[in-house]
Amino acid sequence: MAPRRISNQHDSSPGILDVIRSVLASAFGVQSQKNYKRDFTQVSAVRYVVVGxxxxxxFVIGLMLLVSAIIPG
Structure with a gap:
């Protein structure tokens, strides 16, 4: 019997940088199917909601600052 290969990729929850990258990719519509599935198989969505x-x-504050810089007050 061959030794079983254990993958820790699916067992561990994504780190905060992974969550940030995932939220940014989703916001701009470039999220990969693999990451999309990984995100939705997590037990808790709290990190994703908070980062989102x-x-x-x-983003809204940035847009407000940009508009106020372009349009003279």
Whole structure:
């Protein structure tokens, strides 16, 4: 009987950088199918929700600053 190969990739939860990359990729519509499946097989979506909310807040603030810089007050 051949030794079984153990993969820790699916057993461990993604790190915060993986979550940030995943949220950014999803926001811009370039998320790979492999990462999409990995994200939705996680037990808890709290990290993704928190990072997504922070991203949206920063994105809106960035757009507001850009518009206020372009349009004279």
């Amino acid at each position: 909310v922070v991203f949206v807040i920063l």
